[in-house]
Amino acid sequence: MYELSVVVPVYNVEKYIGKCLDSIVNQSLGIENIEVIIVNDATPDNSMEIVEEYATKYPSIKIISNEVNLGAGESKNKGLKEVTSDYVTFVDADDFISENTYEDCLKKIKSSNSDLLMYNWEFYREDGKIEPFSIHKPYFNENEIITDFKDFPEFAFMTSSVNKIYHKRLFSYLKFPNCKYDDNGVAIETLINANQIYFNNDVTYFYRKNEDSITQAITMSNIEGLTESIGILNELILKYPDYQRNITSLIIKFVDDILFWLCDYEWFVDEELKAINLLQSVTYNITNENLEFFNENIPFSLLFEEGIRNLNKYDDETFLAKFKYFNRLAKVNSLANLYVDTGEGFNEDNKIAINYRLSRENLLSFDLKDFKNIRSLRFDPIEGAFSKVKILDISPDLKTLSSNSENGINGEYQLFTTLDPSYIIEAKDVDEIRIRFKLSILNDEELSSLFVDKNNLINDLNNQKEETKKKKGLFGFMR
Structure with missing residues (x-):
């Protein structure tokens, strides 16, 4: 019988899978004592050709395959069904481990009668650059035995599944959701249910940081995935109310991460508003008491504490204005959109977008020859800015019907306190529209x-x- 099972999901890692498998087969424990379960997640590259070479050489490597790409969480679940030993761990296929990791960890988890062991990890970069300290990274200088996760609030941030070894008593809690950040809820639930946790400072997992990694490009899917993960954590608060403060601390950190992304990356306004709405829908457990608990245990780590405190006090646009645009962090897009209603209302499929250089007086021309049965138009003069706008002329002799401004269309100019200002224009089957307007950003x-x-x-x-x-x-x- 194997002493340890290792589950490795594989997808698009042909550049790295060799080094990963080398670090496993060269373990001081002996590859003959390690059950390696490779889950081919329908990888489109040559990763599996490399894996098959190792499987031919080492009988303890077994391969299972997904018919379609299921993602890391589901792949881990499938790999877990094949486990035959009393202990299991996971490795991401682009990472690697130190040679004595498994021998040292098994010795300590058994001798201490622990059912969960965590060990250290380091960022690894091919370019040799040093990564800054991460709040999610363990920072113990010595080995520690923990009997109650509640007494170590900082453990809530150590949510990776790959730097841990689990005894079979915890296997029932290893049910990974099908979402982008599949580790978080599983990590918390195993920490809560472990009778004893051993933190091992003597071995290291090397987490590869590379520029083409999927985690380096932050998109709306990251925000959606992390808010989905917060939703899972909210469910765990209901299941384990005694650990409410520990779990909410992790939620607070994730909210802080998302607010950082919103400030630091380029977004369209509709994406920013969607992100705020998502956050507001999952942050009902955060209280001032929770924030004080967080700051007591992890001081000086929150970048956007005021934003977190005020998140649910305002509607999405007001919050975004106060949080981002009042702080001169706006990245205004000089982008005008013309939406064309051909009988199905205004939608993204029937839209013309024009980038322009904002000046005192602007003239934009939209070609409408490809649109049939035009009923009306919606003109959005800019994205991501509170503005004053005056339409000077719309040709050929078209009429403005309404706007979403504070003062309607009868004033000398329209005052917009929405980040998505718009005008409705009466139009019937025109081939071209030219709009001349003045626009200034509100100070x-x-x-x-x-x-x-x-x-x-x-x-x-x-x-x-x-x-x-x-x-x-x-x-x-x-x-």
Whole structure:
């Protein structure tokens, strides 16, 4: 019987899989004592040709294959079904481990009668650059035995599945969800249910950091995946209420990460608003008490504490304005969009976008020859900016019907406190439209005065809600 099983999902790693497998077959424990379960996640490259060479040479390497790409989480689940030993661990196929890792870890997990062992990891870069310290990285200088995860709040951030060895008593908690960040919930649940955790500072897992790694490019799928992971953590709070503060600390860190992404990367405004809405839908467990607990245990690590505290106080646009645009972090897109309604309303499929250089007076021309049965048009003069706009002319002799400005279309100019300003234009089967307009970005003073009014309105509504709550009886009926 094997002493340890290792599950390795494989997808698009032909550049790295050889070094990964070398670090496993050269373990001091002996490859004959290690069951290596390779899960071919329908990889389109030559990774499996390399794996098959190793499998031919080492009988303890077995291969199972997914008919279609299922992702890392489902691949781990499939690999777990093939495990025959009492202990299991995981390795990402582009990473590698030190030679004594498994022998040293098995000796310690058995002698200490622990059912979960965690060990150190380091970033590895081909270019030799040193990575900054990560809050998700263990920072113990000595070996530690932990009997209750609750007493070590910093463990909540150590959510990777690959630097851990699990005894079979924990196998039932190793159910990875089909989402981008599949490790987080599983890590927390195993930490909670482990009778004893051994932290081993003597061996190292090397986590490869490379420029073409999928985790280096932050897109909306990262935000969607991390908010989905927060949703899973919220479910665990209901399941394990005694660990609410520990789990919420991880949620706070993830929210801080997402706010950093929103500030540091280029986004369209509709993506930013979607991100804020997603965050607001999953952050109901964060309280001031939770934030204080976080700061006591992980001081000086939050970049956007004020943003986290205010996340659910405002609607999405007001929050985005206060959080990002008032802080001069805006990356305004001088991009105008013309949406064409051909009977199916305004949608992204029937749209013309034009990048332009913003000036005192702007003239944009849109070719509409490819559109049939035009009913109306929607003109968005800019994305991602609070603005004042005056349309000087729309030819051929077209009429502006309405706008989503604060003052309608009858003023000398339109004042937009939305990040997606728009005009509805009456049009019937025209081949071309030319729009001449003036546009200026609202300055901080103008914005502040506008949002003071909006804040007062929000505060009034909140006060009304509180008064209504006080007047209601136990079953919600007015007294």
